[in-house]
Amino acid sequence: MKVLVTVKEVAQPEDDFEIAGNQIQEKFLEYDLNEWDDYAVEEAVQLKEENDEVDEVVGVTIGPERSEETIRMALAKGVDRAVRVWDDPMEGGENLDAHSKAEVLAAVVEEEDPDLVFTGVQADDSSLGATGVALADLLGWQWAAVVNQFDYDLDSEVANLHRELEGGVEEVTEVEAPAVFTIQTGINEPRYASLRGIRQAQSKEIAVKNLDDVGVDASAVESRVTLQEMYEPESESDTEYIEGGAAEQAAGVAEVLRDKGVAE
Numbered sequence: 096m097k098v099l100v101t102v103k104e105v106a107q108p109e110d111d112f113e114i115a116g117n118q119i120q121e122k123f124l125e126y127d128l129n130e131w132d133d134y135a136v137e138e139a140v141q142l143k144e145e146n147d148e149v150d151e152v153v154g155v156t157i158g159p160e161r162s163e164e165t166i167r168m169a170l171a172k173g174v175d176r177a178v179r180v181w182d183d184p185m186e187g188g189e190n191l192d193a194h195s196k197a198e199v200l201a202a203v204v205e206e207e208d209p210d211l212v213f214t215g216v217q218a219d220d221s222s223l224g225a226t227g228v229a230l231a232d233l234l235g236w237q238w239a240a241v242v243n244q245f246d247y248d249l250d251s252e253v254a255n256l257h258r259e260l261e262g263g264v265e266e267v268t269e270v271e272a273p274a275v276f277t278i279q280t281g282i283n284e285p286r287y288a289s290l291r292g293i294r295q296a297q298s299k300e301i302a303v304k305n306l307d308d309v310g311v312d313a314s315a316v317e318s319r320v321t322l323q324e325m326y327e328p329e330s331e332s333d334t335e336y337i338e339g340g341a342a343e344q345a346a347g348v349a350e351v352l353r354d355k356g357v358a359e
Contacts, residue, residue: 131215140173171288197229
């Protein structure tokens, strides 16, 4: 049995940053493993650890060479090997829409032929929450989104799970494999990568593929999303910073409250 988990590198801007054109300047960005994907990785690795019938966990990411540092974090946490897909037509991949990403991921899934696919519910940067479901649709597989409890019966090949719905409602359902599951935060406690795991990750395979390698035409990654403008929103309220030590700041706050009629 094989499990495939998708991993995305996301950019986190510093508290103070500058915008150039329609992008945050590179020097103000730090890159890390997407939070939701971290939980998906943990769920996949736990499934393998608990079941001898699970032969391997394969990670797949769409990203430039820089993103190998992120995928190696997944390898350090227990993913057995990884696939990274990137090509010239995908430059500016931050704006690839969910369908374009799903096209690429579906090609890798068909090549790897896993029994289960785990993705994060959404990504820290775009927060769309659509890629996993779009992937299932392209594959023609069963799927379940926003999964916050997961138990898989290898004999029946059925996943018993809980889904987090709107308004605090929780759905309990079953899904037959092969299937795609989008994993919610809180389903588990993602492990820290140990020093041993980090060392081992350096020797694990990352297969780098272009669009031809996975059989995807360049037209499939022509994003339907165009970034028109990026700007810092203006604050709609005034902020007053009170200088000085604790006593001076406390006196200043008291004075503001008296002026507002809150305190006498």
